Amino acid sequence: MQRRGKVLIGFSLGAFAGVVLLFTSTTWFLYTESLKAEEQEVANLARALGERTERIIVEAREMLDAFNKFPMERCSKEHLRAMHEVAVAHPHIRAIGYWRAAERLCGVGFIQGVALRPSRADRIYESGVIAWWPKPETEIGGVQLFLMRYGEHDVAIDPRMLLEAGPMQDRLAGLWVENLRMAATPWNAELPSPDTLSNGLTVDHENYRLVFRYSLGTIFPIDVVAIEPIGRFWSRYESALIIAAMLGLLLAALWIYAISRYSQHRLSLATELRETLKRNKLQTQYQPVVDLITDRCVGAEALARWVREDGETISPDIFIPVAEVAGLVPDITLAVLKTTLSDLGKLLQEFSDLRINLNLAPEDLESEKFGRAMSEYLEQANVPTSAIKLEITERALVNSETSRSLIRAFRQRGHEVAIDDFGTGYSSLSYLESFELDTLKIDKSFVDAIGTDAVTSNVIGHVIDMAKSLGLDTVAEGVETPEQVSWLVEHKVNYGQGYLFSKPLTASKFHDFFRSHRERRRRKRR
Numbered sequence: 001m002q003r004r005g006k007v008l009i010g011f012s013l014g015a016f017a018g019v020v021l022l023f024t025s026t027t028w029f030l031y032t033e034s035l036k037a038e039e040q041e042v043a044n045l046a047r048a049l050g051e052r053t054e055r056i057i058v059e060a061r062e063m064l065d066a067f068n069k070f071p072m073e074r075c076s077k078e079h080l081r082a083m084h085e086v087a088v089a090h091p092h093i094r095a096i097g098y099w100r101a102a103e104r105l106c107g108v109g110f111i112q113g114v115a116l117r118p119s120r121a122d123r124i125y126e127s128g129v130i131a132w133w134p135k136p137e138t139e140i141g142g143v144q145l146f147l148m149r150y151g152e153h154d155v156a157i158d159p160r161m162l163l164e165a166g167p168m169q170d171r172l173a174g175l176w177v178e179n180l181r182m183a184a185t186p187w188n189a190e191l192p193s194p195d196t197l198s199n200g201l202t203v204d205h206e207n208y209r210l211v212f213r214y215s216l217g218t219i220f221p222i223d224v225v226a227i228e229p230i231g232r233f234w235s236r237y238e239s240a241l242i243i244a245a246m247l248g249l250l251l252a253a254l255w256i257y258a259i260s261r262y263s264q265h266r267l268s269l270a271t272e273l274r275e276t277l278k279r280n281k282l283q284t285q286y287q288p289v290v291d292l293i294t295d296r297c298v299g300a301e302a303l304a305r306w307v308r309e310d311g312e313t314i315s316p317d318i319f320i321p322v323a324e325v326a327g328l329v330p331d332i333t334l335a336v337l338k339t340t341l342s343d344l345g346k347l348l349q350e351f352s353d354l355r356i357n358l359n360l361a362p363e364d365l366e367s368e369k370f371g372r373a374m375s376e377y378l379e380q381a382n383v384p385t386s387a388i389k390l391e392i393t394e395r396a397l398v399n400s401e402t403s404r405s406l407i408r409a410f411r412q413r414g415h416e417v418a419i420d421d422f423g424t425g426y427s428s429l430s431y432l433e434s435f436e437l438d439t440l441k442i443d444k445s446f447v448d449a450i451g452t453d454a455v456t457s458n459v460i461g462h463v464i465d466m467a468k469s470l471g472l473d474t475v476a477e478g479v480e481t482p483e484q485v486s487w488l489v490e491h492k493v494n495y496g497q498g499y500l501f502s503k504p505l506t507a508s509k510f511h512d513f514f515r516s517h518r519e520r521r522r523r524k525r526r
Helices: 002-069 077-088 230-235 238-246 249-267 269-278 316-326 329-350 369-381 400-413 444-448 455-469 482-490 507-525
Strands: 093-100 103-109 129-132 146-150 153-157 172-177 180-185 200-204 209-217 221-229 283-291 297-307 355-360 388-393 417-422 439-442 473-477 495-497
Touching: 002 077, 002 093, 002 146, 002 153, 002 172, 002 200, 002 209, 002 221, 002 316, 077 093, 077 103, 103 153, 209 230, 221 230, 269 316, 269 329, 283 329, 283 355, 283 507, 297 316, 297 329, 297 495, 297 507, 316 329, 329 355, 329 369, 329 507, 369 400, 388 400, 400 417, 439 455, 444 455, 444 473, 455 473
Parallel strands: 297 355, 355 388, 388 417, 417 439, 439 473, 473 495
Antiparallel strands: 093 103, 093 153, 129 146, 146 153, 172 180, 172 221, 200 209, 209 221, 283 297, 283 495
8 A cells, every 4th residue: 555655656656747847838938939939020020121211311412422423503592492302202301411621501491500510520521421319419309410521511310210119019028230220119228238138039047038130241240139928928928837737747748849830930930921812811891982072982992901810900010011021911902902893893883983002012013913912803703903093002013114114004904003101202393204104192190290290290281292293093091080181172182091081991881981072072062
C-alpha cells in the first residue's frame, strides 16, 4: 500500500510536472511568437515612416534646385506664385523663401525674415545643401522646424508632419535622421537614442516595456524608435493563458496546437488577408455622395472594410500597407468591385445616373490586366461602365506615362475619373493638365479649415479655382456642418460627402438612403 501510494504520488507529480512543462512551453511559445508578430507589425509601420521622411527630404532638395534654375525675376509675382503653389501642395511645408547673400528678400508661408536664420547649421553637405535640425533655435510659433537651404532658396518643414504616428496607437515614437532627432510623438517624449539600442525588438525588463528600433539606410541613415508598455502588449494574451492553465493534459496538448496555428497566422497579416480575399470575406460599405444644391443622392464611394472572425476591425491604415507589400492591392480593388456589383447591381441598372466610386491604387495602374478584369466583372453583372467612377490618388499619377495611357483607356470605356484627396500629394496645375480627368475631390483637411483661422483655410479657394480652370466637377470630402455646405455652395462646389449626410452604410441601408432621398426630391418637385 505504501509502495502504491508512492507510485500514485510519483505519477501525480509526473503528470503535474508534464502539465506544468506543457503549459510553460505553451506560454513561452505564445510569448515569443507574439513578440515576433509585434516586431513585424512595428517594423512595417516604421519602414513606411522612414521611407516617407526620406522621400520628403529628397523632394525638398529637388524643389529648391528647381527654384534656383527657374528663369524668372526673383521676388516677382510669378516667382512668388510658383513658390506658393508648391507650398500649398505640400502640407508639411511651412515656408519657402529667396535669399541674396545673407538677406532673405522674399518668401511665402507664415515664417518670414530673420526668423529663419539660426546661428549654426547642423549639416553642410558637399552638394551645397545646408540643414538645421529641429531645436529651440528653429522654434517658430511653438514648433521646432527643420530648415534646409540650397543655393538661393530655403524651405521650412514641420517635422510633426514627417512622423505620422496614428498607426502607432499609444506607443511613444521618435524619428532620427543622420543620428539627429527630427521628430517625436509626443514632441517632448523621452526616448533612448538609437545608437544605444540594437536593431529590432528589445524587452526592457527593468522598465517593464518593449523598445523597438528600425534603421533605414538607403540615401542617408534614418532610425525610428518606438516604446510600448509591456503590460498593454501582454494583456492581449492574458485570458488565453488563464484558460490554458485550467486545462488538463489532453486539452493542454490541443491548446498548444491551436496556439501554434494562431500565432503563425497572426505573424503574417498578409496571410490572413489573402485568406480573407480568397473566401470573399472582405466587406464593403458605401458613403453617399450628395448634390449640394438639390440634396439629391447621386452616388457613393465604395470603401473596403476588414472585420476578423473574432469581431476585431482592422483599419485600412493597417491592412492597405500590408496589402501593398504582399501585392494584394489589385485583389482588394477587384473584391470591392465584385461586392459592389453584387450589392448594388440592380440599383445601378435601374438608375442610369447613379455612380459608385471605386478607389484605385497605384498598383492598379501598373498594367492593363486590372482593366480587363474590371470590364469582365461589369459585363457579367450587366452593369454599364459609366456606373463605376474611378478615384485615383495623386500618388498614382507619379508614373505619368503608364497612368496617362490607362486613364485614357478607362475614360474611353465609359468610366469617369476623379483625382482623390487633392492637395495632400505632389500634383501642380501644370501636372494635372496633362491627364484626362472629370472630377477633383477636395481633401477633408481643407474642408475642416472652412471658417477657421487655420493656415489651410485659404488653400481651398485656390483648389476650387484650379478645378474650374481645368473644367472639372468638384466633390468636397468630410462635410460635417451646414455652414460648410453654405460656403461650398457659394463657391460653386458641386457635390459633397461626409457625416453631415451619412456615415458609410451597409448595402441594404444605402438602398434605403438612396431611395428615400430620391423620393423626397420627387415630392419637392410636385
